[in-house]
Amino acid sequence: xxxxxxxxxxxxxxxxxxxxxxxxxxxxxxxxxxxxxxxxxxxxxxxxxxxxxxxxxxxxxxxxxxxxxxxxxxxxxxxxxxxxxxxxxxxxxxxxxxxxxxxxxxxxxxxxxxxxxxxxxxxxxxxxxxxxxxxxxxxxxxxxxxxxxxxxxxxxxxxxxxxxxxxxxxxxxxxxxxxxxxxxxxxxxxxxxxxxxxxxxxxxxxxxxxxxxxxxxxxxxxxxxx
Amino acid sequence: xxxxxxxxxxxxxxxxxxxxxxxxxxxxxxxxxxxxxxxxxxxxxxxxxxxxxxxxxxxxxxxxxxxxxxxxxxxxxxx
Numbered sequence: 001x002x003x004x005x006x007x008x009x010x011x012x013x014x015x016x017x018x019x020x021x022x023x024x025x026x027x028x029x030x031x032x033x034x035x036x037x038x039x040x041x042x043x044x045x046x047x048x049x050x051x052x053x054x055x056x057x058x059x060x061x062x063x064x065x066x067x068x069x070x071x072x073x074x075x076x077x078x079x080x081x082x083x084x085x086x087x088x089x090x091x092x093x094x095x096x097x098x099x100x101x102x103x104x105x106x107x108x109x110x111x112x113x114x115x116x117x118x119x120x121x122x123x124x125x126x127x128x129x130x131x132x133x134x135x136x137x138x139x140x141x142x143x144x145x146x147x148x149x150x151x152x153x154x155x156x157x158x159x160x161x162x163x164x165x166x167x168x169x170x171x172x173x174x175x176x177x178x179x180x181x182x183x184x185x186x187x188x189x190x191x192x193x194x195x196x197x198x199x200x201x202x203x204x205x206x207x208x209x210x211x212x213x214x215x216x217x218x219x220x221x222x223x224x225x226x
Numbered sequence: 227x228x229x230x231x232x233x234x235x236x237x238x239x240x241x242x243x244x245x246x247x248x249x250x251x252x253x254x255x256x257x258x259x260x261x262x263x264x265x266x267x268x269x270x271x272x273x274x275x276x277x278x279x280x281x282x283x284x285x286x287x288x289x290x291x292x293x294x295x296x297x298x299x300x301x302x303x304x305x
Contacts, residue, residue: 058294065291094294101296108242148239148297182240 001026001225003044006072008033008063008091013049013205017085020205021046024221033066044081044224045072047088049141049203059102059144060090069095081125081224082197086142089189089199098190098199099157100149102142106182110143114213115180115202117165117188118172124195127164129219129226135172136216138202140180145201147183147190154184164189164198227272228305231284231292234265239297268292280304 003026005014018028021044029039033052038045052063063069069091076082076097084092092098105111116137119130130136149157157163166186169178179186181201189200204217235241241263248262270287272280284302293300 057291061291061294099296101294103240103297104242106240106242108246146240150296182242 001043002039002041003028003046003224004031004039004042005029005046005048006031006033006068007048008050008052008066010052010054010063011048011050011087013086013203016203017046017048017205020208020217020221021224023208023218024223025225026221031068033063033068036067036071038068038071038075042075042080044083045075047072047082047084047091049086049088052087052091055144058090058094060087060092060094063087063091064094064096073097076192076197079194079196082192083126083224084197084199085203085205086145086201089201090144092197092199097197098192099153100147100190102144102201103146103148104144105142105146105180107180110141111145111180112139112141114138115140115188116168116170116172116178117202118168118174120164120166121161121195124164124191124198125224126198126220127223129223133172135168135170136204137170137207137214138204138217139206140202142181142201145181145183145188147181147187147201149184157187157190158185160193162191162193162195163187164191165200165202227275227277227280229270229272229280229284230303230305231268231270231288231300232265232303233268233288233293233298233300235263236297236299266292277304
């Protein structure tokens with residue numbers, strides 16, 4: 001598994017995700033936003049968290065139009081894997097690789113805490129080492145994570161079982177209080193139609209070693225490299 | 227020639243920032259406001275002197291970048 005982590009001006013989680021990918025067993029290289037091609041042999045393109053272009057205009061809007069994104073689109077169209085975390089998810093939505101948009105958290109606060117998620121389908125390269133409906137605990141850190149889409153898109157996402165993770169409480173209950181940012185249907189992450197593109201607001205890369213306070217994110221990176 | 231693109235949230239899209247501003251105005255004693263929706267204004271200069279050409283350029287700008295049409299509408303004015 002060769003992963004390419006794409007660096008945009010203002011990315012700041014690229015080191016974290018590169019470390020998690022290596023721990024999982026992947027070979028990692030960095031790619032630059034102004035490049036027009038991904039490194040040779042890239043199996044997985046990773047868009048890390050951060051504040052690309054200072055969140056100017058809309059989160060991820062300018063990064064989504066960077067030259068490297070044409071290469072990421074082509075990679076995804078060939079069936080290549082793409083993972084966008086936090087700002088990476090926002091970039092994927094802005095680039096059209098995933099539907100919908102992440103808007104300002106319903107409560108307006110920047111949310112930075114540990115959060116439980118319920119895992120959706122597990123027949124994808126991202127979640128194959130989890131169990132369906134497993135409750136995992138990872139970190140969230142975002143101001144614009146409120147997933148919004150039109151009714152038709154939402155119906156399609158649900159109908160095609162493309163919700164990857166939902167915000168829940170420790171018991172796995174999907175209740176209003178657990179929907180921390182006001183996302184439609186508690187959506188924390190979604191897949192593309194072919195299940196090869198995953199965008200998610202939470203940070204699995206920050207829970208991969210015991211000293212970080214948990215390892216619930218590690219199965220994603222192990223699964224990707226397996 | 228000078229032009230303006232105005233981006234507004236579509237009806238029904240939650241606008242927590244607008245709500246916060248509305249609350250702040252009320253707490254400042256500015257009376258008679260029923261609701262606030264926040265948008266964006268882009269003042270843009272275009273090379274052309276041709277009005278319809280300018281409108282076409284700005285429409286392209288709005289669609290390609292300035293607005294996310296999932297939640298936003300935009301309006302072009304050549305001033």
